[in-house]
Amino acid sequence: xxxxxxxxxxxxxxxxxxxxxxxxxxxxxxxxxxxxxxxxxxxxxxxxxxxxxxxxxxxxxxxxxxxxxxxxxxxxxxxxxxxxxxxxxxxxxxxxxxxxxxxxxxxxxxxxxxxxxxxxxxxxxxxxxxxxxxxxxxxxxxxxxxxxxxxxxxxxxxxxxxxxxxxxxxxxxxxxxxxxxxxxxxxxxxxxxxxxxxxxxxxxxxxxxxxxxxxxxxxxxxxxxxxxxxxxxxxxxxxxxxxxxxxxxxxxxxxxxxxxxxxxxxxxxxxxxxxxxxxxxxxxxxxxxxxxxxxxxxxxxxxxxxxxxxxxxxxxxxxxxxxxxxxxxxxxxxxxxxxxxxxxxxxxxxxxxxxxxxxxxxxxxxxxxxxxxxxxxxxxxxxxxxxxxxxxxxxxxxxxxxxxxxxxxxxxxxxxxxxxxx
Amino acid sequence: xxxxxxxxxxxxxxxxxxxxxxxxxxxxxxxxxxxxxxxxxxxxxxxxxxxxxxxxxxxxxxxxxxxxxxxxxxxxxxxxxxxxxxxxxxxxxxxxxxxxxxxxxxxxxxxxxxxxxxxxxxxxxxxxxxxxxxxxxxxxxxxxxxxxxxxxxxxxxxxxxxxxxxxxxxxxxxxxxxxxxxxxxxxxxxxxxxxxxxxxxxxxxxxxxxxxxxxxxxxxxxxxxxxxxxxxxxxxxxxxxxxxxxxxxxxxxxxxxxxxxxxxxxxxxxxxxxxxxxxxxxxxxxxxxxxxxxxxxxxxxxxxxxxxxxxxxxx
Numbered sequence: 001x002x003x004x005x006x007x008x009x010x011x012x013x014x015x016x017x018x019x020x021x022x023x024x025x026x027x028x029x030x031x032x033x034x035x036x037x038x039x040x041x042x043x044x045x046x047x048x049x050x051x052x053x054x055x056x057x058x059x060x061x062x063x064x065x066x067x068x069x070x071x072x073x074x075x076x077x078x079x080x081x082x083x084x085x086x087x088x089x090x091x092x093x094x095x096x097x098x099x100x101x102x103x104x105x106x107x108x109x110x111x112x113x114x115x116x117x118x119x120x121x122x123x124x125x126x127x128x129x130x131x132x133x134x135x136x137x138x139x140x141x142x143x144x145x146x147x148x149x150x151x152x153x154x155x156x157x158x159x160x161x162x163x164x165x166x167x168x169x170x171x172x173x174x175x176x177x178x179x180x181x182x183x184x185x186x187x188x189x190x191x192x193x194x195x196x197x198x199x200x201x202x203x204x205x206x207x208x209x210x211x212x213x214x215x216x217x218x219x220x221x222x223x224x225x226x227x228x229x230x231x232x233x234x235x236x237x238x239x240x241x242x243x244x245x246x247x248x249x250x251x252x253x254x255x256x257x258x259x260x261x262x263x264x265x266x267x268x269x270x271x272x273x274x275x276x277x278x279x280x281x282x283x284x285x286x287x288x289x290x291x292x293x294x295x296x297x298x299x300x301x302x303x304x305x306x307x308x309x310x311x312x313x314x315x316x317x318x319x320x321x322x323x324x325x326x327x328x329x330x331x332x333x334x335x336x337x338x339x340x341x342x343x344x345x346x347x348x349x350x351x352x353x354x355x356x357x358x359x360x361x362x363x364x365x366x367x368x369x370x371x372x373x374x375x376x377x378x379x380x381x382x383x384x385x386x387x388x389x390x391x392x393x394x395x396x397x398x399x400x401x402x403x404x405x406x407x408x409x410x411x412x413x414x415x416x417x418x419x420x421x422x
Numbered sequence: 423x424x425x426x427x428x429x430x431x432x433x434x435x436x437x438x439x440x441x442x443x444x445x446x447x448x449x450x451x452x453x454x455x456x457x458x459x460x461x462x463x464x465x466x467x468x469x470x471x472x473x474x475x476x477x478x479x480x481x482x483x484x485x486x487x488x489x490x491x492x493x494x495x496x497x498x499x500x501x502x503x504x505x506x507x508x509x510x511x512x513x514x515x516x517x518x519x520x521x522x523x524x525x526x527x528x529x530x531x532x533x534x535x536x537x538x539x540x541x542x543x544x545x546x547x548x549x550x551x552x553x554x555x556x557x558x559x560x561x562x563x564x565x566x567x568x569x570x571x572x573x574x575x576x577x578x579x580x581x582x583x584x585x586x587x588x589x590x591x592x593x594x595x596x597x598x599x600x601x602x603x604x605x606x607x608x609x610x611x612x613x614x615x616x617x618x619x620x621x622x623x624x625x626x627x628x629x630x631x632x633x634x635x636x637x638x639x640x641x642x643x644x645x646x647x648x649x650x651x652x653x654x655x656x657x658x659x660x661x662x663x664x665x666x667x668x669x670x671x672x673x674x675x676x677x678x679x680x681x682x683x684x685x686x687x688x689x690x691x692x693x694x695x696x697x698x699x700x701x702x703x704x705x706x707x708x709x710x711x712x713x714x715x716x717x718x719x720x721x722x723x724x725x726x727x728x729x730x731x732x733x734x735x736x737x
Contacts, residue, residue, distance in 0.1 A: 004542075224525070227523075232487075232519040236519075237513075
């Protein structure tokens with residue numbers, strides 16, 4: 001293969017794609033659209049939060065059942081107020097005075113502990129006509145009132161320690177039995193595992209999206225060459241291998257550019273999140289570091305297969321159908337992800353590391369979930385398998401490409417394909 | 423000739439011995455159970471215009487594709503520039519396929535420049551060559567237009583320019599005149615003649631027999647995958663010509679005992695004896711005192727030879 005010819009084909013294919021309106025709209029329009037939507041949502045959220053912040057944080061409380069422990073309320077210029085969690089809860093004696101303050105907007109809501117509270121448990125929340133009924137759910141006032149009622153009901157009946165356990169019955173502390181038998185206190189691993197799972201999942205979805213998006217371009221370019229008959233001119237100048245490699249690199253670069261633009265949207269968020277999370281989760285930097293290389297190798301392998309099979313289709317629709325099978329194979333690790341997460345370095349994980357269709361995602365997943373169980377030579381070996389498979393795929397694909405292009409009108413038989421591919 | 427050609431171009435046809443530029447030896451090719459080519463051997467020589475003829479489906483395009491390494495032969499050998507087929511030597515060739523296509527969305531100059539680079543020209547040389555050949559075919563004004571916006575004839579000329587872009591030593595033109603008006607037919611003829619004058623080789627595949635007669639030095643006729651006729655054009659025409667001459671005279675040749683019949687235009691069609699040549703018989707007529715206004719040996723037209731060979735009328 002001659003590098004200058006591959007570069008020429010790649011450059012032409014790259015420019016042909018990136019100059020299309022559809023590509024420009026998808027690449028730049030989509031992020032702008034999403035930014036617009038996100039901006040609108042964030043703007044609206046900020047507006048409502050600001051509005052809420054400007055509202056009174058004072059609430060009224062009347063104890064008609066005479067059950068409350070009033071020792072928490074302090075006298076503040078003739079008014080009994082309990083200041084807790086940025087809230088001001090004023091204890092009223094008169095329902096009329098409380099309603100007057102509610103109508104005047106001095107308090108946001110009035111809670112009335114009903115006279116038959118001990119039997120029914122009912123605490124009536126009274127709001128003014130201007131306030132939506134559900135708006136109190138966003139505040140912390142109701143949990144605070146529940147807690148106050150619990151303490152009041154237990155006062156003088158239970159000692160302080162038991163009261164605390166009734167309020168907070170348990171703090172769960174997790175430990176792990178290490179190989180040397182020590183029972184080590186650990187942290188809650190839910191978020192840690194979530195992050196470790198989310199990263200390979202995200203990379204997997206990204207790889208699949210890139211593949212499916214790029215396969216669209218690959219099929220389109222092959223169909224264009226075939227339907228416009230330009231391929232015969234190309235084949236008289238460059239080899240099928242050079243055409244396939246050029247198209248792969250050119251369209252791959254266009255695909256990577258698209259994802260770079262898309263990714264730039266979330267880079268800031270991801271970096272902020274990683275900074276925030278790094279204090280209590282382990283970011284799988286190993287998986288993140290090798291992901292781009294595996295991503296590119298996986299794309300080249302699958303792309304070369306897609307190009308070769310797309311050439312066998314009589315038209316774009318048929319070519320698209322022929323390439324679906326490859327995408328399904330790439331999805332395989334996602335389909336068995338539950339097993340891989342449970343046992344990342346088990347037999348299935350080790351097997352799929354060496355299969356070029358599944359190795360990119362499997363290696364990323366194993367590195368992310370439990371990097372101690374995967375050896376460096378497995379990572380290097382899977383990459384080598386991908387490189388060799390891509391080379392073979394280009395070689396065989398080039399022959400199928402030649403047959404697929406030149407036997408127009410009738411689809412070549414399997415025997416003919418086998419003969420040409422040898 | 424453009425100065426940007428990088429390989430040693432052949433510019434002295436008179437001083438160079440005839441060399442087989444493209445040679446097929448006992449080439450066969452099958453598609454499934456169908457025989458596309460059966461034991462074909464022929465050679466295209468340096469500096470000539472070689473005509474490849476045959477009815478549709480005869481195997482011409484398959485032969486061309488094998489010669490340019492687009493297809494591989496099942497049996498036989500192909501040599502290009504005196505050596506087995508090699509990708510590097512293919513840079514010295516160019517091909518205008520019959521079913522030709524272009525990237526409709528590409529701009530004319532951009533497309534030509536791209537195709538030039540695929541032939542090994544450096545980017546700057548390719549751009550220069552594109553400008554040069556667009557000027558030659560009268561399309562400089564549409565260099566920045568999209569190919570899809572051009573008329574069929576203009577697109578055809580873009581394709582011809584693309585083919586000649588790298589100034590190839592061997593140019594294979596498959597039906598280059600289809601879709602062209604008479605002015606552009608003349609333009610392409612001139613370009614082919616220029617190539618011959620420069621010692622460059624052209625393989626011309628066409629159904630237009632008058633173009634073959636006007637342009638080709640040697641020809642080959644392929645029918646049902648087999649080589650039916652191959653050789654010097656004039657020699658073939660003579661070989662398949664009737665042994666007759668046409669004589670314009672005011673005298674009655676039949677009365678003089680000549681084996682002749684009068685044609686509708688007043689001329690005489692004379693059937694020559696087996697052993698007599700046209701020139702020899704002219705001398706004899708003059709010696710016999712026949713006053714001749716005009717004397718013309720009948721030479722077969724390629725159209726007739728083609729039809730007769732393909733339909734089995736000529737042995």
